Amino acid sequence: MARTVIAALPAAVRPLLEARLPAELQVRWFSTPDEALAIGPGAEIGWFDMVDKSHMAAAILAATDMKWLNSIYAGIDGMPLAAPSERGVLLTNGAGINAITIAEYVLMGMLTIAKGYREVVRAQQRHEWLTDPPGKVELAGSRALLLGYGAIGKLIEARLAAFDVAVTMVRRTPGAGALGPGQWRERLGEFDWVILAVPATAETEALIGAAELAAMKPSAVLLNIARGSVVDQAALVDALGARRIGAAFLDVTDPEPLPAQHPLWSLDNAHITMHLSGRSQTLMFKRSAERFLDNLARWRAGQPLLHQVDLARGY
Numbered sequence: 001m002a003r004t005v006i007a008a009l010p011a012a013v014r015p016l017l018e019a020r021l022p023a024e025l026q027v028r029w030f031s032t033p034d035e036a037l038a039i040g041p042g043a044e045i046g047w048f049d050m051v052d053k054s055h056m057a058a059a060i061l062a063a064t065d066m067k068w069l070n071s072i073y074a075g076i077d078g079m080p081l082a083a084p085s086e087r088g089v090l091l092t093n094g095a096g097i098n099a100i101t102i103a104e105y106v107l108m109g110m111l112t113i114a115k116g117y118r119e120v121v122r123a124q125q126r127h128e129w130l131t132d133p134p135g136k137v138e139l140a141g142s143r144a145l146l147l148g149y150g151a152i153g154k155l156i157e158a159r160l161a162a163f164d165v166a167v168t169m170v171r172r173t174p175g176a177g178a179l180g181p182g183q184w185r186e187r188l189g190e191f192d193w194v195i196l197a198v199p200a201t202a203e204t205e206a207l208i209g210a211a212e213l214a215a216m217k218p219s220a221v222l223l224n225i226a227r228g229s230v231v232d233q234a235a236l237v238d239a240l241g242a243r244r245i246g247a248a249f250l251d252v253t254d255p256e257p258l259p260a261q262h263p264l265w266s267l268d269n270a271h272i273t274m275h276l277s278g279r280s281q282t283l284m285f286k287r288s289a290e291r292f293l294d295n296l297a298r299w300r301a302g303q304p305l306l307h308q309v310d311l312a313r314g315y
Contacts, residue, residue, distance in 0.1 A: 007045035008036065008063065016289035022300065043069065045299070053078035055200065062215040068200065068299060072097060072288045074278075075227060076154075077200040081311050091309040092295055096151030097186050097287050098278035102225050102251075103155035106195060107163070109223050111251035112271065114139055123160070140164035143190060147227065148197030149178070149209070150315075156195060165193070166224035188215040193223060199315035200227035210235040225277055228254030240267045251277045 004024050009017065011031040021027060028039035033055035036048055047070040048059040057080045060069065069084060072094040084091065112118065116135025123130045144160055146153055147170045155161035157167045167177070168191070174180035179187065188194065194216060198204045200264050208222065209232040216222070222245060223233055233254050245270040253262075256275055264270045278284070297303045309315060 005045065006043045007047075008039045008043035008059075009045075009047045010049060013047075013285055013289050013292075016285060020293060021296075025296075029270050033059065041065065045070070045296075047071065049073060068092070068295075068305070070292055070295070072284065073254075074098070075200050076309055076314060077227065077229075079313075085311045090305055091311060092135070092291075092305050092307045093309050094288060094291070095315075097291070098281065098284055099151040100153050101281040102152050102277045103159055105251060105273065105280065106223055106225055106249075108252075109157050109271060109273070110139060110193060110221070112251060113137075113221055113247050142166070142192040142302070143168070143186070144193035144195055145179075145184060145191040146170065146195045146197065147184065148199070150193075150197065150199075152225070153197045154248075156197060185212060185215065188212060189217055191219065191220060193221050196224040196226040196230050198221070198226050198230060200229050202241055205229050206232045208232065208236070210238070213239040216245050218244060221245070221247045221249065223249040225251045228252045228256060237263050237267070240264075240269050243269065247271065249273070251275055251292040267297055 004026050006026045006028065008028050008030060011029045014029055028043065030036040030039055033050060033052070036050070036055070036059035040046060040048070040059050042065055043063050044065060044067045046060065046063045046066045046068070048063070049072045050056040050059070057078065061080055061083060066084070066089055068090045070092050074093055074095045074097065076091065076093060090176050114135055114137035118134065119134035120130065140163060143166045145168050146156060149169045153169065157169065163220050163308045169178040170181065170184045171178050172181060174183060196208065198207065205228045213235055222236070236248060240248055250264070251272045251273045252275055253264065253272065258264060258272065264272060291307065296304050
């Protein structure tokens with residue numbers, strides 16, 4: 001990359017990147033959606049992450065000269081992929097950037113429900129000294145079905161192993177301790193925990209619906225740290241309300257934010273954590289900046305980029 005290359009980058013990572021960028025990279029920094037739209041045309045490298053996905057999509061579409069699109073997001077739902085794909089744009093994502101804290105959230109959710117910790121907090125608020133614990137479930141010896149075995153799934157498995165939870169993964173290639181895509185549904189009744197860590201694709205939409213919920217143990221807990229679209233939310237509300245499953249720990253919902261009057265809020269066996277899992281840390285931007293710099297060095301050397309998204313599969 002000896003020639004001058006223009007990059008459109010978010011000002012949020014400027015303090016982490018600016019002093020470490022090569023001289024031939026001409027950077028245009030943006031702080032607002034309007035600035036992103038204005039600087040996108042002409043940029044070969046784009047990093048257009050914004051909270052509002054519609055603004056992000058508009059900036060991506062405006063960057064018609066882009067050859068490499070980088071993102072901090074692991075999920076690419078909401079990105080306009082057709083046009084970049086037709087132009088041969090390479091997309092690298094943030095898969096694994098927040099995997100540690102998300103895996104910790106899963107463990108927190110399981111322990112919270114197993115020990116009835118919500119009721120312990122409520123008792124403290126009432127200044128009431130409990131003499132009988134509201135939750136008496138031990139994680140040790142329980143069984144978990146883990147759908148999705150990417151960066152997050154692997155860290156979830158490692159943490160649950162330390163708690164003596166027997167984990168069965170679902171992945172494309174079945175094997176020891178793993179089920180294939182066509183095998184897990186018939187085994188749902190064996191598991192105490194069903195953990196969703198799959199990408200949001202057409203293939204995984206409503207992956208858990210009324211039939212799957214009916215096949216689970218009445219005491220089983222569903223944990224979703226994937227995307228809200230992976231679960232048929234109406235069917236989940238029915239199952240929780242009728243106590244056909246024990247509980248649900250939902251870091252994600254559909255839609256987000258969840259409307260204030262949605263019935264999920266009022267179900268005492270629904271635990272909603274407002275998509276906070278990936279943001280419950282302070283290192284996201286540092287990790288993302290390091291990953292970008294690593295890939296920038298590869299870009300300059302003409303080497304394959306790491307963490308590339310298969311645009312056909314959507315992850």
